[in-house]
Amino acid sequence: MHSLTWLVFLGIAAYFFSEGLSNVFPKIPSILTITTIGILLAQLPFVNKLHGAHTLGLYLVFLFLAVIGAYCEISSVMELQQIGITLLLFASVAVLIHGALLIILGGLLYRDWDMIAIVSQANIGGGTTAIALAETFERNELILPAILVGTLGNALGTYLGFLVVYVL
Incomplete structure (x- = not known):
């Protein structure tokens, strides 16, 4: 307590x-x-x-994922009309290319499919969803690297994104 x-x-x-x-x-x-x-x-x-930080953090991550999942609606994308469809197609193609490259390179170079799936999830969904996947696969040794990789991508993207906005 x-x-x-x-x-x-x-x-x-x-x-x-x-x-x-x-x-x-x-x-x-x-x-x-x-x-x-x-x-x-x-x-x-x-x-x-x-x-208790791990347990509390994991509970809040699952709550975060539930809230994000509740707001994912195709009708919201369709309300944006052409730009919504363009963004959906762009994201779909990016994820498809990511998945194909990961399966090909992962199959040729490294065959630990649990690790490949967690790395992919950290790349696409960020650290929070990668934690859930590592917990699901019972690969506790991959939780911290998944958090670090996902957080590093989010942090760099966020800080650099705001920098670009201020520069422009």
Whole structure:
């Protein structure tokens, strides 16, 4: 209970700190601030020693996936008309090419299909969905690498995306 109290306190404190910082610097989105705070907090030995973070995090990941899944509707894509269909086709082709390359290269070079599936999921769906897949395959040694690879892609993409927006 002690660890859970600290985890909830740190999460709420990080949220309020990031919201306050976004009022001072309105050009920096609060999601970037809270993500950076979370990354910094994860480096502290005190936070690393808190128990229950894995269980709480996994529960919140499953909740996140359920919410995302609830909002995935083809009718929403169709409401966007031509641009929605174009984006859907672009994403489908990108995933198809990714899958073909991964199956061909994975089959030729590395035949651990569980690992290949988790790597693919980290690439396409991000770290959160890769955690769920690693848990499903009972490959606990791949949970941390899946989180790191997925998070690295999300972080680089997010920070670089905002940089491009500010430059343009």
